[in-house]
Amino acid sequence: MSGEFTPKIVMFACNWCAYSAADLAGVSRFQYPPNLRIIRVMCTGRINPNFILQGFENGADGVLVAG
C-alpha cells in the first residue's frame, strides 16, 4: 500500500449546536481536512447504536457523534 492512511469519518451533528458550529467554522474560514461527512440530525438523541454500526459497515473508519 502506498500513501498515507486517510480515515473516512462520518459525523452525526445536532442541528442546534454541532451542526451550527460546523457552519461557524465555515463562516470563520477555518480550514480542516476534507475527509469528514456530516449528517444532520435534529438532536443527537435521535442516534441509536445501529446508525453508528451502519456507518462502519458502509465504509467509515470513524464515527463522530457531536451534540
Place this chain on the structure above:
Amino acid sequence: MKQNKTGENTEGLRVGVFICDCGSNIAGHLDCAEVTKYAADLPGVVFTKENLYTCSEAGISEIQNAIRENNLNRVVVASCSPRTHHPLFASSCAQAGMNPYLFEMVNIRDQCSWVHMGQRDIATAKAKDLVRMGVAKSTALEPQKDIESSVIRKILVIGGGIAGLSAAEALAGMGLEVLLVEKEERCGGLMLGLNVLETGKSAAGQVSDLAATVAATSGVTVHTASRVIEISGYIGNFRVVIETPAGKVEDTVGCIVVACGAVPLVEEGLFGYNGKDVITQMELEQRLASGSFKAARVVMIQCAGARNATREYCSRICCATAVKNAMIIKRKYPLAEVHVLYRDMQMYGDEKEQMLWDARGMGIKFHVFDQKKPPRVGDGKVTFQHAVLGETKEFTVDLTVLSTPLVARPESSQVAALMRVPCDKNGFFLEAHAKLRPLDFAADGIFVCGSARYPVTSVEARTQGLGVASRIGAILFKEKLVKSGIVAEIDQETCVGCMGCLNVCPYEAIIFNRETGVCEVKEILCKGCGNCASTCPSHSAVLRGYKPEQLLAQIRAI
C-alpha cells in the same frame, strides 16, 4: 424497474438537483459545473441546474418552473446551510405544488467550499459526495403535513400585582379575554403596602386605580382570594382549574402569564430585627404612609440578609428604596439624622445615580462597611467599623431600618410545578434566555413578568407586563398555530406500551393511553428531537423526516 447502485427502487422518483455558485463563495473554490454533471447521473435524478444564486428571485423561479415543467417530486439544493435557507427553499417548493417535506438541502458552502479553500479538486470531490448523500436522503423522504392547532383568545394571568395588572390591562385593551387570579382579597400586590413612589405619587393609589380600571374593563374576569390548582395542555389550548371562594372554576386559555411577584425578607434576629425599633424598609414605608413614623435618629443597613452565603444575589431595588426613604424622612424632618450603612451602593440608571447625589446634598450620611465585620445593633445603638477609615463608629438610634432583599414567594415552587417551568436556585422563575427571551419560558405559551422573575421596581414591573402582553398578542392574533411536521409518531400496532419513550421525552409530549395500552405522541408538544425513536425497543417510535430508512439512505451513500 429502475434501481440505484444499492438496489433501491427509484421507480416514480423525479429528483431535481440545483447547484448554487453563491457568486464565487462556492464556485470560487470548487467546480460547480462538474458537480452538476455528476448529479445528473445519480439515481432518480431527472433534472439538474447550476444557479449563480439559487436563493435569488431568479433561482427560486427556476426551481418552481422545473417542478411544474418536469413534474419533480423531490428537490435537492446544494448551497449554504439549511439552518438559514431551508425554510425559503421548502416554502418555494410548496408554492409550486410540491410537498415541502420532500425538499432536501446539501451544505456545500459552510461545510465544504469555505473550509477547503485552495484545494479545488478535493473540495469538488467532497461536494459530489455530499450531493450524492443528499439525493439519497431525498429519495427516502415522505410527504408530511404541517401541524395546525387552534388558538383560544383568552389569557390566564397569575398574580394581580402591578406586573400582572399591567399585562391584563394591555391584553384587554387588545380585545382579548383575561382571567386574572389573585390570592389575596384585593389586587395590588406589594405596592398596596408602599408609601410613595420616586415620582412622589402614592403607590397604593396608583396600583388601586389600575386594579379598578382592569376590573371594570370588559373581557376581564378577576378572581380574588383564589388560586390556580391545575394546569394542563399546551400553547393555544391550556385547561386551567381555579379554586375560588365560590368553588372550583374550570376554563380554557391560549396563554399564561406568571406574575406572582416576590416578598421582602423578614427574618427574626437579623441585626436584632424585632419589628419595633429594628424594622424592614417595607415596614418603614408603611409607617411613613400611615403617619406613624417617629424617629429623629435613623440608621439604614443595606444588603441585610442579601449577598451572603444563603442569598448570593443582589436584590437590585433596595439601594434606591433606602435613598428614596431617607430623602422622604430628611425632607419632612430636616433636623433628623439619617445614616446609610452600605457595602456597595448600586443606584442603577442615570436618574437614580442623581438621586444619590441629591441625597448626599441633603445631609444624608453614607458609610461603607465590610461584609466580614457587619454592624452590631442593640441597646439603641448601632456600632460598625468604617471600611475605609478603619475607625469604629457608634450611632445612638431611635430606629434601625434593614434593607432586606425581595425573596421568592414560598408558593412559587407550587406554581412552577403546575406548569413544569423552572425556577433558579433562589426560587425565582427562570426565563428562556436572560437576554434574547427575557419574558418567555422555554415552554411555549407561558410568560413571566415582574418580581416573580427577579426583583424589579414598579416601573420595570409595568414595562415587563406590557412586554408580555405584546408577546402574547403576536401569538393569539394568529388564525391558527402552525408548526413543522417533523415530529415523532408511534406505531399503535407495534407499540407494547413499555413507556421507555415517556421517560426520555424532555417535552412531556408522550402519553400512555390506558385504554389502548400503548403510547401516543402529542404532536403539538413534540419538538422533534427523536429521543423516543432511538430509545424504543420495538422501533415503533419514529421521527418523521429522520426515520431509520431516511438516515440509512444517507449513511449508505457516504
